[in-house]
Amino acid sequence: MSRWKPDGRGRLEKAALELYNHKGFEATTVAEIAGRAGLTERTFYRHFADKRAVLFPSDNPLPAILADATASAPVPLPPLEVVTHALIEAAPVYEEREDLVRQRQAVIAANPELQERELAKLAALAATLTQALRERGLDTTTAALAAEIGIAAFKVAYERWINDPDEHTLAQHIRETLDTAKHLTTPAEHAAATDNVSFTGQQGTA
């Protein structure tokens, strides 16, 4: 068994995601995950508190990345650009694990309880961003608003990336989505934007 150990965590994660997608999150047991990975239950519990922790690991690096990127963004940047910068800094965490991320998303989409937990995690990221923006000197409302709008745009960008048949990166989707957000308040520009877009344009042309 020891020769497998170095990648134990990765193999447990892969086995868990396959089982969650194949037979459902609720129906999958830790014993089955460990068995499929060729490891013991004891090893599973050394890496994860329970089967939900495979989907929501306690050592999630995103809060620290968002906080650090927000703190180190250039000072004269407008609030939403700071948030965009931070989200793009966090994109590689998803991009580097694209296949696993897609599988994870399918599991969550199939289970309302996991969806609620995912929303809670996104809300926690918004709170992290709000705090980091306040530490840059922004007032509470502006900080909360920029953070919540940033996370809202991230949700849309992430959904687009997951379902993107082309080769665009998550970072590109984040940038595009937040650029689109700027046009949402201007009727003329918006009309022009949607008239010219053939792939993601008006519903009738999509």
Next chain:
Amino acid sequence: MSRWKPDGRGRLEKAALELYNHKGFEATTVAEIAGRAGLTERTFYRHFADKRAVLFPSDNPLPAILADATASAPVPLPPLEVVTHALIEAAPVYEEREDLVRQRQAVIAANPELQERELAKLAALAATLTQALRERGLDTTTAALAAEIGIAAFKVAYERWINDPDEHTLAQHIRETLDTAKHLTTPAEHAAATDNVSFTGQQGTA
């Protein structure tokens, strides 16, 4: 008992919120709620499926209000203005029950599981808005983005309204918050806006 019946639901709701705040949501039983309201458990279950349904009623009027207001908004309005219009149309649902809404919010803030459910309800409202915007002819991304940003701004406006020591209405907070959102992408305007605001301005002056 019959003389109380016409307001049975309202009295059950009031009794439940008081108990949830006083001894905690988990620790409160349906028997206690009914007893405090001077009604039977049977009557409770005629109005609510369980004690969580007091906080998340199945006959929530908000989805229909948001969908109708989105459909009936003037056609040349930009997407985020349509959403603002819809959210302001929904504001009276909260404003007319201000004391109950405050109590409800305190119960939810004290319980992570209820917070997750509240986030799920807000996500469902965003989905309702997205669908209504698509029916106006907007492409999927623009519709989803405007809806998610609208709900993100609503969360901030709602939080401000709940904690507002002044007499501002929820509708005013929604309008102000979404106006603030427009300045988040422009550094100069943003700086000017926060420099001039003494109550909700830069953290140092708040």
